[in-house]
Amino acid sequence: MNIWFSWFSDPIMFLLVFTVAVGTLLYYLLFREKAKTIPEGNGWWGPSQRQDTEQEEEKIHPFVIETPEEMIQDLHYRLDNTRFSPVLEDSRFHYGFNSSYLRKVVSYWRNDYDWKKQLEFLNQFPHFKTRIEGIWIHFVHVKDRSQPPGQGTLPLMMIHGWPGSFFEFYKIIPQLTDPASHGQSGQQAFEVICPSIPGYGFSEAPCKQGFNSIAAARVFCKLMQRLGFDQFYVQGGDWGGLIATNMAQMKPQNVKGIHLNFFPVSRMGMNIIPSLFIGKYLPSLVGFTQTDVERMYPFVNKNIYDVLKESGYMHIQGTKPDTAGCALNDSPGGLAAYILEKFSTWTNKDFRDLPDGGLTRKFSLDELLTNVMIYWVTGSITSSMRMYKENLGLNFQNRIDAKVGVYVPTGLAAFPNELIHVPLAWARTKYKRIVTFAYMSRGGHFAAFEEPELLAENLRQFVSVVEEGC
Template sequence: MVHGWPGSFFEFYKILPLLTEGRDGLVFEVICPSIPGYGFSEAPHKTGFDSIAAARIFYKLMQRLGFKEFYMQGGDWGGLITTNIAQMRPENVKGLHLNFFPVTKHNLQMLVSLLLGAYVPFLVGFTREDVKRIFPYFKKNVYEMLRESGYMHIQATKPDTAGCGLNDSPVGLAAYILEKFSTWTDKQFRDLEDGGLERKFSLDDLLTNVMIYWVTGSMVSSMRFYKENLNGNPEKRPDAKIGVRVPTGLAAFPNELLHAPLVWAQPRYKNVISYSYMLRGGHFAAFEEPELLAEDIRQFVKKVEK
């Protein structure tokens, strides 16, 4: 299981016992590594360390731990890293489960579905739930992403400038990180005085995640991961040209930053055997709704193992 930003391996503490203790005849041995440059994993010393480089390291990690075949789960950057492993080493990946799978390659099919989807969804492969989550498109996608993606532009262009300031101020670091755990959990929390932080998390858990960044001084290197991955056209990356053919399970949480219908995901993920509209939850699925995510993982693995 691989985390993203501004998360850490600690996101998985609540879901671990739900997977490692036997349920429905399934028992998992779970590996939760930190992305290099995050938390206690040493930061890269050379430029060019992107998700593909992280995927190579994590694949080698699994080999050295003795796992020749394994399932993978990821969200945020973890979703991209695990996708890259599935692309590079499909013979070793029994299945891939994702709770974040944004569409990066836009095509005519996507344009047509946006034009017609709100009126005749069945013609473009949308379900009623897709329509509910996507439309009105400009408000729920373009406008919301403009409001929420300022950090991405900073981290993709000047990560060291902002990162050094955050590494020097515990209050600034906490504010920068916790704001994401507010609005990325539920956009409506943006209008609450306390940001709704304690509606889904405890302050102890939130501050534990912040402390992992603070005591390791890893904010700069974690932010730099954006620059390494977003320094060019994402559609021209090597991994953008290769489909994922391993069995794939997709969990679409209603408060995720962007909703990707199955019909949009299938051009990249060629073998989707499970697509779930989750009842509740946002970007930090394992941290926020561990029971729901664990159950979806189990159901996905059952389908693969049949």
């Protein structure tokens, strides 16, 4: 009683509490959802207009990744003739990718990296292609061969983001599909489908404007339907997290649950903005935990400049992606610098202080260059960057999916070095049935690539809760 009296007798505290109350009421009145799904719609992204009488072929074709020798010879020529910029003394990764270290990466790529060996590794899993809405969709589909078809396994789609690829999941796939061989006897086995987002890697790029995350969600729902799955789980980070969210909004009757390791809230409602200022001083009042405070307020107080330093790429790709794409598609050294700089800073922002960007602290150069090669041999860097313009070109907060909640069971894994920390209290404004929320002990943006064991364990915990009836 005395505590409440002291709060309300303090004008500043009273103002803070009053702001939260009014903000919550306004948010409820102005932004509450009326719909629980987003329209599925339809689309055609091929090079010509679809005829009304034309039936799209639904056959699924086996696919093997191959590259002509002429392409590799051309790559070697370009690597041999890379023009390096002079590096500033002691600049490390604070100006972007350090040119001195880029020399080492290019030298390794040219002289030691074995693409043929990596092709064998990539092709160890079954690859397929199928045509959906006029474009070819590539995906990896891995089953537990020890299980009878359709028994004992759960279908799971895993979706990558930018500048990643389906290759991000190569470490986690065996753990999910064959847990017994990885010391997880008795654990749930999955049938894993990893598609390439259209315009990324071996999925064909849309020929028409407007292919955003909602269109990708529809295409991937059609893919799962084509594979014969009436109900399935979806996991994703980066763009994959948004696409998984859209799939759940579009087809809640088919999506049993979504598991996300990147889940920024798209609408900064009236109940979120006040909590940002109050949470440091009265965390429990706005639903924050001590971990939320520890992860958020170094960022809020003194590291907002980090957002500016790390989001320049987003402005370029959200406005004029093709301009930068012209350069990156022509220079393998430039492409490696542009992509790998993200694998440095987005894994741990403190890696900017290291001369090598800390790249090999979490990954091998072979792993990193294989991801780069997927962009190079497919010439897909420009089309991959267009996803930013298609999603961010309009007012993102006014999109239909920003106004509709997610009502399927949701599991959220908050990794400590993620680009943005989202407290559970904020996540609940979007995701209405969060059944698991975990503060992960280590890891950054590329969770499946960096910490496959942690992600697999957390994913299994989430699915177990859902399968047991939440």
